[in-house]
Amino acid sequence: GAGVSQSPSNKVTEKGKDVELRCDPISGHTALYWYRQSLGQGLEFLIYFQGNSAPDKSGLPSDRFSAERTGGSVSTLTIQRTQQEDSAVYLCASSSSSAGAGTQYFGPGTRLLVL
């Protein structure tokens, strides 16, 4: 079946502009996660959705970052007034309760470059 998809695959933007990143989870997966990976670093947790609600937003680095999920499916991560330090690969993952505790399946990521 189809895996997690993300769009765009690459995004180049100018400092100060807003960007929207999209994630389409595996059909039927109730949990959705956003992570980011900066150069030479591991994946850093940003936010977790269970259905449409976000019980854990603890990883969002600033109030410029926000995310929503509608219909228990597609999620959008928005970064306002982008800064150069926002440059990273943004990864989305989804999981279901039947996938085994903690088993998350990742999309290919969106590579964001802020000039």
Place this chain on the structure above:
Amino acid sequence: DQQVKQNSPSLSVQEGRISILNCDYTNSMFDYFLWYKKYPAEGPTFLISISSIKDKNEDGRFTVFLNKSAKHLSLHIVPSQPGDSAVYFCAASANGANSKLTFGKGITLSVRP
């Protein structure tokens, strides 16, 4: 404070030999551990996992060992194949299903033909 540590950034092994990838953690609340494999320009792919109630889990050529007292886990790949060359991430979660993962920085494995 890094809660999951992969202290070796890279490992090179000969094809057919064993690859041993190590991971240490500091948070005693972690109860589930996973290994992901990542190729360039792709998202991480789930490889194998282990619950804290076990000390070993095996899946084909891949075995994960967990030493809770030492807060250490390792991934063994036997025999190693050139296609195993990738970045391997160790990850951990607390409080069971649908919990956020905390990742190490990864280790780059190169398997020489």
